[in-house]
Amino acid sequence: xxxxxxxxxxxxxxxxxxxxxxxxxxxxxxxxxxxxxxxxxxxxxxxxxxxxxxxxxxxxxxxxxxxxxxxxxxxxxxxxxxxxxxxxxxxxxxxxxxxxxxxxxxxxxxxxxxxxxxxxxxxxxxxxxxxxxxxxxxxxxxxxxxxxxxxxxxxxxxxxxxxxxxxxxxxxxxxxxxxxxxxxxxxxxxxxxxxxxxxxxxxxxxxxxxxxxxxxxxxxxxxxxxxxxxxxxxxxxxxxxxxxxxxxxxxxxxxxxxxxxxxxxxxxxxxxxxxxxxxxxxxxxxxxxxxxxxxxxxxxxxxxxxxxxx
Amino acid sequence: xxxxxxxxxxxxxxxxxxxxxxxxxxxxxxxxxxxxxxxxxxxxxxxxxxxxxxxxxxxxxxxxxxxxxxxxxxxxxxxxxxxxxxxxxxxxxxxxxxxxxxxxxxxxxxxxxxxxxxxxxxxxxxxxxxxxxxxxxxxxxxxxxxxxxxxxxxxxxxxxxxxxxxxxxxxxxxxxxxxxxxxxxxxxxxxxxxxxxxxxxxxxxxxxxxxxxxxxxxxxxxxxxxxxxxxxxxxxxxxxxxxxxxxxxxxxxxxxxxxxxxxxxxxxxxxxxxxxxxxxxxxxxxxxxxxxxxxxxxxxxxxxxxxxxx
Numbered sequence: 001x002x003x004x005x006x007x008x009x010x011x012x013x014x015x016x017x018x019x020x021x022x023x024x025x026x027x028x029x030x031x032x033x034x035x036x037x038x039x040x041x042x043x044x045x046x047x048x049x050x051x052x053x054x055x056x057x058x059x060x061x062x063x064x065x066x067x068x069x070x071x072x073x074x075x076x077x078x079x080x081x082x083x084x085x086x087x088x089x090x091x092x093x094x095x096x097x098x099x100x101x102x103x104x105x106x107x108x109x110x111x112x113x114x115x116x117x118x119x120x121x122x123x124x125x126x127x128x129x130x131x132x133x134x135x136x137x138x139x140x141x142x143x144x145x146x147x148x149x150x151x152x153x154x155x156x157x158x159x160x161x162x163x164x165x166x167x168x169x170x171x172x173x174x175x176x177x178x179x180x181x182x183x184x185x186x187x188x189x190x191x192x193x194x195x196x197x198x199x200x201x202x203x204x205x206x207x208x209x210x211x212x213x214x215x216x217x218x219x220x221x222x223x224x225x226x227x228x229x230x231x232x233x234x235x236x237x238x239x240x241x242x243x244x245x246x247x248x249x250x251x252x253x254x255x256x257x258x259x260x261x262x263x264x265x266x267x268x269x270x271x272x273x274x275x276x277x278x279x280x281x282x283x284x285x286x287x288x289x290x291x292x293x294x295x296x297x298x299x300x301x302x303x304x305x306x307x308x309x310x
Numbered sequence: 311x312x313x314x315x316x317x318x319x320x321x322x323x324x325x326x327x328x329x330x331x332x333x334x335x336x337x338x339x340x341x342x343x344x345x346x347x348x349x350x351x352x353x354x355x356x357x358x359x360x361x362x363x364x365x366x367x368x369x370x371x372x373x374x375x376x377x378x379x380x381x382x383x384x385x386x387x388x389x390x391x392x393x394x395x396x397x398x399x400x401x402x403x404x405x406x407x408x409x410x411x412x413x414x415x416x417x418x419x420x421x422x423x424x425x426x427x428x429x430x431x432x433x434x435x436x437x438x439x440x441x442x443x444x445x446x447x448x449x450x451x452x453x454x455x456x457x458x459x460x461x462x463x464x465x466x467x468x469x470x471x472x473x474x475x476x477x478x479x480x481x482x483x484x485x486x487x488x489x490x491x492x493x494x495x496x497x498x499x500x501x502x503x504x505x506x507x508x509x510x511x512x513x514x515x516x517x518x519x520x521x522x523x524x525x526x527x528x529x530x531x532x533x534x535x536x537x538x539x540x541x542x543x544x545x546x547x548x549x550x551x552x553x554x555x556x557x558x559x560x561x562x563x564x565x566x567x568x569x570x571x572x573x574x575x576x577x578x579x580x581x582x583x584x585x586x587x588x589x590x591x592x593x594x595x596x597x598x599x600x601x602x603x604x605x606x607x608x609x610x611x612x613x614x615x616x617x618x619x620x
Contacts, residue, residue: 021511022512024519154523156536157516157517192508194507194508196506196508196511197506201506201541203467205515209464210466210474222474225466225472
């Protein structure tokens with residue numbers, strides 16, 4: 001029987017980026033998710049295997065993001081073949097690093113490539129957003145869009161859906177530190193009040209506008225002054241033991257900006273040098289270590305192209 | 311006796327710019343304020359004459375923005391001369407077009423030029439902000455900064471004070487329509503609730519970030535999609551009779567964006583063509599005319615350099 005096979009990778013992502021709650025996200029080179037897809041007329045409609053998740057993710061193809069998105073795509077394209085999906089999680093789950101987005105994107109990207117790219121990335125976006133809906137209850141785009149397109153993505157609007165690529169200055173390095181604590185996304189959402197003080201919105205928008213300007217002018221100093229969160233971080237910091245000390249250490253060791261990655265508990269820092277980025281990671285890890293919390297450090301350049309075939 | 315004389319102009323400004331409440335403002339070529347300063351050792355410390363204000367502005371030099379700022383400057387520079395100030399208002403007062411800012415800036419700019427520019431514009435900024443404090447009760451920078459520097463200005467932060475020049479795409483033309491109704495700034499402030507729904511902040515920040523991107527990429531279509539206010543305009547629109555109809559007419563006649571200028575009641579529209587800008591002005595004026603409200607139309611390019619010596 002004829003079997004078509006493909007292997008692909010999709011990266012972790014940092015959403016919110018301090019000044020862009022629910023509207024900004026960027027992709028990093030690694031870690032991320034890998035998938036092997038096998039497509040054949042003779043397979044059972046769908047078989048799902050998952051490695052690297054310690055048994056945490058649902059194996060029912062109707063409940064896992066990777067298979068939900070692949071099913072949607074096949075329905076959309078009118079393809080009636082069977083698929084074997086082997087997803088390998090090479091990044092922490094529930095970390096605020098866009099794990100579910102990477103799973104949604106890696107499967108869709110791989111299947112699209114295997115079929116000769118019938119869909120553009122813009123056409124794939126609403127489909128992979130459905131994976132987010134399945135994983136998080138809402139079809140957010142701030143992780144899936146940067147995961148799919150690479151680089152820094154702005155979600156300008158949901159109705160109609162419009163995402164824009166923004167330039168990331170070339171020297172930026174991202175440090176991510178994932179502490180081994182459990183902060184469910186539902187809790188991270190629940191601690192956010194439904195309203196924001198107008199005066200805090202003014203401060204935040206001043207910084208957001210300056211941050212976007214800094215991206216276009218490659219002004220690292222301005223980027224550092226601007227990338228400060230007065231709205232979301234104060235609410236979520238309490239869910240991460242030692243957050244403010246970690247942030248202080250990050251700034252002390254050279255971070256331009258440091259805040260919570262997505263809904264946490266991972267902390268991201270941006271710096272302009274690989275050595276600094278390593279030092280920042282160790283400094284943040286030490287803060288968690290003092291509290292008997294293990295953590296993993298990931299240091300990476302910005303990923304400009306999104307997922308790739310392996 | 312030796313008398314030094316100078317004559318200068320400072321432009322009207324549009325603050326808020328739909329997506330940048332309290333943080334964005336731009337200057338237009340005209341209308342604006344004119345001042346004639348005469349400085350001499352032998353004058354009484356300060357004499358103030360005002361033309362064109364229908365007797366509405368205070369003539370006490372301790373209470374008018376133009377003289378307050380000049381006094382502050384002379385104290386700052388240790389100058390003990392007398393000054394005769396003749397301020398000519400060539401723009402409507404209480405219009406949301408930055409009338410008090412133009413007065414603050416024109417005097418400071420003229421005196422500085424007459425003295426051989428001892429202060430940079432950045433040094434002048436905190437002084438002219440004191441004029442705004444006298445006029446409006448708060449030392450806002452979103453009118454005085456664009457009036458002083460020209461172009462589109464972002465007030466990133468007040469503590470410390472940091473303003474940034476942003477690029478304005480070259481084809482942009484501003485239409486301003488000033489209806490002859492009285493909306494005190496205090497009322498315009500009072501109708502704003504102290505909090506904003508987080509979901510509205512998300513929509514607004516998505517548009518703000520896209521607007522800043524559109525400025526750098528000279529993307530007029532994106533600028534048009536992005537320049538929408540979900541936060542402030544809904545509260546203030548009710549203070550301007552027929553606002554939504556006027557806005558609809560502006561869009562129908564070619565406006566890229568249309569919202570309230572500063573705290574109103576003037577309405578501004580941006581378009582990419584002088585003919586459109588004129589048509590938009592007439593269309594908005596017609597909406598007011600139907601309600602028996604007279605209005606003045608001002609159509610102008612963006613002012614890139616701020617005040618000028620006449």
